Amino acid sequence: MAKNKHRLPPLKDPGPVWASVGFMGLGQLLYQKQYIKGAFFALMELLVLINTHHFIRGITGLITLGDPRPDLPLRERPHSIFMMVEGIIFLILLVMFIVLYITNVRDAAKTQREYERTGQYPGTRTFVSSLADTSFAVVGLSPAMLMILFFVVLPLVFSAMLAFTNYSSPNNIPPANTVDWVGLQNFETLAGRSLWAGAFGRTALWTVTWATLATVTCYVGGLLIALALINKNIRFPSFFRVVYILPYAVPAMLSLMVWRNLLNGQFGPINRMLIEWGWISQPIHWLSDFTLARMSMVTVNLWLGFPYFMMLITGVMTSVPKDLYEASEIDGANKRVQFFKITLPLVLYQTIPLFIMSFSFNLNNFGAVYFLTGGGPTDLATTQSGAGATDILMSWMYKLTLDLRQYNMAAVLSILVFLVIAPFAIYNFSRTKAFKEGEL
Amino acid sequence: MSTMTYRKKKQPMTLGRMMTYLILYAILFLVVILVLYPLLFTASSAFSLGDSLAGLTVYPFQQPLGLRQFERLFNDTNYVQWFLNTLKIAAINSVLSVAVTTITAYIFSRFKFSAKKPLMMSLLILQMFPSFAGMIALYILVWRMGLLDNHLGLILIYAAGNIPYNTWLIKGYLDTIPRSLDEAARVDGAGYFTSFWRIILPIARPMVTFLAVTSFTGPWMDFILPRLLIKSDPKKTLAVGLFELINGRENNNFTMFAAGAVLVAVPFVIIFAINQKYLTQVLASGAVKE
Numbered sequence: 001m002a003k004n005k006h007r008l009p010p011l012k013d014p015g016p017v018w019a020s021v022g023f024m025g026l027g028q029l030l031y032q033k034q035y036i037k038g039a040f041f042a043l044m045e046l047l048v049l050i051n052t053h054h055f056i057r058g059i060t061g062l063i064t065l066g067d068p069r070p071d072l073p074l075r076e077r078p079h080s081i082f083m084m085v086e087g088i089i090f091l092i093l094l095v096m097f098i099v100l101y102i103t104n105v106r107d108a109a110k111t112q113r114e115y116e117r118t119g120q121y122p123g124t125r126t127f128v129s130s131l132a133d134t135s136f137a138v139v140g141l142s143p144a145m146l147m148i149l150f151f152v153v154l155p156l157v158f159s160a161m162l163a164f165t166n167y168s169s170p171n172n173i174p175p176a177n178t179v180d181w182v183g184l185q186n187f188e189t190l191a192g193r194s195l196w197a198g199a200f201g202r203t204a205l206w207t208v209t210w211a212t213l214a215t216v217t218c219y220v221g222g223l224l225i226a227l228a229l230i231n232k233n234i235r236f237p238s239f240f241r242v243v244y245i246l247p248y249a250v251p252a253m254l255s256l257m258v259w260r261n262l263l264n265g266q267f268g269p270i271n272r273m274l275i276e277w278g279w280i281s282q283p284i285h286w287l288s289d290f291t292l293a294r295m296s297m298v299t300v301n302l303w304l305g306f307p308y309f310m311m312l313i314t315g316v317m318t319s320v321p322k323d324l325y326e327a328s329e330i331d332g333a334n335k336r337v338q339f340f341k342i343t344l345p346l347v348l349y350q351t352i353p354l355f356i357m358s359f360s361f362n363l364n365n366f367g368a369v370y371f372l373t374g375g376g377p378t379d380l381a382t383t384q385s386g387a388g389a390t391d392i393l394m395s396w397m398y399k400l401t402l403d404l405r406q407y408n409m410a411a412v413l414s415i416l417v418f419l420v421i422a423p424f425a426i427y428n429f430s431r432t433k434a435f436k437e438g439e440l
Numbered sequence: 441m442s443t444m445t446y447r448k449k450k451q452p453m454t455l456g457r458m459m460t461y462l463i464l465y466a467i468l469f470l471v472v473i474l475v476l477y478p479l480l481f482t483a484s485s486a487f488s489l490g491d492s493l494a495g496l497t498v499y500p501f502q503q504p505l506g507l508r509q510f511e512r513l514f515n516d517t518n519y520v521q522w523f524l525n526t527l528k529i530a531a532i533n534s535v536l537s538v539a540v541t542t543i544t545a546y547i548f549s550r551f552k553f554s555a556k557k558p559l560m561m562s563l564l565i566l567q568m569f570p571s572f573a574g575m576i577a578l579y580i581l582v583w584r585m586g587l588l589d590n591h592l593g594l595i596l597i598y599a600a601g602n603i604p605y606n607t608w609l610i611k612g613y614l615d616t617i618p619r620s621l622d623e624a625a626r627v628d629g630a631g632y633f634t635s636f637w638r639i640i641l642p643i644a645r646p647m648v649t650f651l652a653v654t655s656f657t658g659p660w661m662d663f664i665l666p667r668l669l670i671k672s673d674p675k676k677t678l679a680v681g682l683f684e685l686i687n688g689r690e691n692n693n694f695t696m697f698a699a700g701a702v703l704v705a706v707p708f709v710i711i712f713a714i715n716q717k718y719l720t721q722v723l724a725s726g727a728v729k730e
Contacts, residue, residue, distance in 0.1 A: 081580055082584060085577075085580060085581065085584060103554075133551070133632070134553075136547075136631075136632040136633065137547050137551050137553060140543045140544065140546070140547045141544055141547055141559075143540050143543075144540050144541070144543075144544040144603050144607070145559075147540065147596065147599065147600035147603060148563075148566065148600055148603055148604065150581070150600070151578070151581075151596055151597050151600035151601065152566055152569075152574070152600055152601060152603075152604070153566070154574075154577065154581065155573075155574025155575075155577035155578045155581060156566075156569055156573055156574045156577070157577075158574070158576075158577035158580070158581075159573055159574050159575070159576055159577045162576060162577070225468075225471070228464055228467075228468060229468075231464075233461060234461075234464065234465075234468070240468055240472065243472050243475055243476065244471065244472075244475060245712075245716070246475060246476070246479060246709070247475060248712075249708060249709045249712035249713070250479070250705045250708060250709060251660070251661045251704065251705060251708055252661075253661050253663060253679060253683075254661075254682070254701045254704060254705055255478065257682070257683065257686060257697070257701070258478050258481070258482050258698070258701065259478060260690070261493055261686075261690055261694050262478055262481065264493060264690055264691075266494070266691075267492070267493040267494035267690070267691055268493070269481060269493075269496065269498040270498075272498050273498040276498065303474070303475070303478075364570060364572075366572075366663075366664065367663070370663075371663075371683070374687075394572065397572065397575075398572070398575075398664065401575060401576050401579070401668075402667070402668065407576050410575075410576055411576060414572065414573045414575070414576075417570075417573075418569065418570070418573055421568075421570060422568055425567075425568035425570075426568065429564070429567070429568065
């Protein structure tokens with residue numbers, strides 16, 4: 001701990017510490033009379049040593065990902081992906097072991113310092129009472145930690161690693177073939193001049209455009225309705241509010257699938273209605289025309305999303321302190337001035353965080369794409385990359401994984417999407433009560 | 441609305457003002473129609489006798505009505521099974537999340553250990569990753585564990601994914617409960633678990649209820665994970681079942697889908713109506729910075 005401000009004098013007898021450096025728990029066992037602790041450390045090191053060959057095999061597997069063996073029958077060929085998962089598990093175990101090892105050395109040093117200060121080693125009794133506490137904490141934490149390790153950390157590490165492999169259909173799908181590390185090649189493909197790069201550029205641009213349009217339309221729509229309904233001369237405001245909230249109360253997924261059918265180019269009631277009224281003579285391809293599909297998506301999202309902002313903005317407007325208005329009235333402000341100088345700035349100021357959160361939500365609004373248009377319509381670039389006109393990065397990634405088995409590209413996208421989302425996530429969390437008030 | 445009390449005097453109605461309000465009302469009623477049309481059209485489709493989208497009248501409730509679509513839904517599809525599956529997953533997820541998260545939060549709130557700070561920081565970082573980031577890997581992991589097409593895999597992923605954020609949430613709440621309360625119980629001889637179970641949990645009831653409810657409602661309309669992990673029809677969840685009922689077969693199955701959608705949406709709207717006041721408060725508290 002060289003960084004400590006108060007640098008401690010060196011130990012008079014560092015022997016036990018060196019013993020623990022040599023073999024975990026040795027110092028505790030031989031010199032410091034810390035039998036239970038020492039035995040635990042020693043046992044851990046023994047376990048790892050006995051399984052050394054597993055560790056070596058696992059981690060070598062992660063490095064090589066197996067050699068292609070077309071001569072073997074399918075089920076005997078090396079399965080790169082399984083090797084990768086196992087390799088990561090052993091890597092995590094190894095990291096845990098290293099942490100334990102450092103803890104062991106630190107513990108030996110701490111005990112030794114204690115001994116040199118007081119002249120005796122901490123007794124077994126104090127240790128046992130602290131063991132009861134420790135074991136409750138360890139047993140209580142382990143389910144959560146194991147679940148997180150397996151279902152959160154491992155998948156994230158694995159996904160990040162896939163971005164640097166060629167795990168994709170048709171040539172690199174185990175068990176028939178192996179997967180290899182390819183470095184930054186996938187990133188280069190996306191940045192280069194291929195069809196992939198074109199699809200990526202278009203989809204990324206649409207993702208940002210979509211998120212902006214979707215958020216702004218819903219915000220403005222909600223604001224206008226809230227303003228209209230707060231007007232004293234409008235009768236039955238609660239009737240309108242109850243009706244307007246309905247799209248927010250119905251699960252979005254269901255509404256989107258209903259809209260998909262309403263806008264159906266062939267049999268959809270909206271086209272049939274417009275034809276009946278004589279407004280159009282040919283059915284409109286709401287969801288199968290490149291530009292029209294994008295516009296339909298934003299419009300349907302407005303239907304879904306304006307109630308949220310209407311509710312929020314109404315809430316903020318009703319909480320504006322009345323004395324502000326009274327004071328401004330004395331100063332001679334009329335209603336127009338009051339609205340533009342008091343109400344609107346306050347509403348804008350207080351809803352900015354939610355506007356930003358809504359924007360980051362829309363960047364990943366899988367449902368609005370997948371349930372309404374399915375990402376379509378398709379075009380030339382779609383056939384290879386799978387990205388349709390209305391696909392955003394998120395829905396494209398989903399298709400790449402599930403339909404096209406281009407796992408490497410999907411992984412690259414997930415890394416890129418994360419880099420975009422992370423600042424929003426940090427901003428979002430830094431505002432929460434849990435973060436502000438919680439001490440670490 | 442006590443809102444605009446600053447409008448003290450009522451303005452006299454001039455012709456110009458009347459025109460303005462007429463237009464405003466016209467717009468408001470137009471929005472009412474636009475909002476209601478898809479909902480009414482779905483409701484009327486659910487009770488229609490015809491099976492095809494093309495056969496439906498464009499105005500709601502202009503065709504003969506009956507329960508045929510519900511019969512089809514119950515007899516020809518696994519709808520009831522999907523519903524029960526989703527209910528099961530939601531309930532187990534709720535119980536599991538509450539159990540694991542509260543005890544983790546309790547330990548982080550009441551114990552002092554050297555790994556606490558790094559662990560809390562890791563949770564903070566992990567909760568930033570969107571759930572889809574590990575999608576591909578989850579698929580392979582679940583497959584490798586033999587849990588593909590098995591609800592257990594789904595439940596474990598739901599529960600695990602929510603631990604990081606919820607631990608912070610609950611720990612923040614537990615920190616506000618005075619330590620003297622559970623320390624007093626421990627002086628009286630209660631173990632850690634007893635003081636957690638008997639003292640902390642009852643006090644933290646509002647937060648625990650919130651956690652239980654959110655982890656129960658979460659899986660109902662989740663689509664991505666069950667679509668990825670569940671393959672066979674009788675094991676599907678509602679969201680996936682309804683989606684595949686209609687995907688690519690719009691014309692033949694829309695009315696049946698509508699029946700299924702109505703059955704899901706109505707409870708959602710009722711729950712929303714009950715919680716609306718609370719929800720508005722939560723939303724507003726997010727907006728109003730202290």
